[in-house]
Amino acid sequence: MTTPNSGSRSTRMPWIRFAALGVALFSLAACGVERQPTEYGDAYEENFMLGCTGVDKDGLVPNGGEKLSSESYCGCVYEGLVETVPFEEATSFEETQSEAESGADIKVPENIQSVFDGCGNA
Numbered sequence: 001m002t003t004p005n006s007g008s009r010s011t012r013m014p015w016i017r018f019a020a021l022g023v024a025l026f027s028l029a030a031c032g033v034e035r036q037p038t039e040y041g042d043a044y045e046e047n048f049m050l051g052c053t054g055v056d057k058d059g060l061v062p063n064g065g066e067k068l069s070s071e072s073y074c075g076c077v078y079e080g081l082v083e084t085v086p087f088e089e090a091t092s093f094e095e096t097q098s099e100a101e102s103g104a105d106i107k108v109p110e111n112i113q114s115v116f117d118g119c120g121n122a
Contacts, residue, residue, distance in 0.1 A: 039087050040087055044087075045078055048081075052073075053069055054066055054069075055071075076118070076119035080114075080118055081112070084111055084114070085109075085111050085112055089111070
């Protein structure tokens with residue numbers, strides 16, 4: 001099983017993108033700005049795309065952040081998660097990442113890694 005800190009750049013980069021998503025979702029929930037989604041849908045997709053691309057729905061990069069991944073890659077990952085990963089597993093992985101210390105070696109679940117791999121570097 002590949003871990004985020006082992007393997008090629010293409011293996012590490014999806015993990016970094018997903019980590020950014022976890023931080024974004026965790027931050028929104030912690031601030032009380034928006035309730036954490038409880039299923040895949042519009043609210044989760046919007047949060048996911050912000051965390052994955054670094055760009056909000058208006059095309060802006062909030063809080064002095066940076067653009068992360070392409071919209072096509074992130075859309076592919078989102079669709080792959082919806083089709084193959086139970087919501088609870090995706091959010092559990094996000095939570096694990098958001099609570100981990102910087103640089104921690106986090107094991108990417110096989111079904112999530114398969115989604116990353118299937119989307120390549122779109």
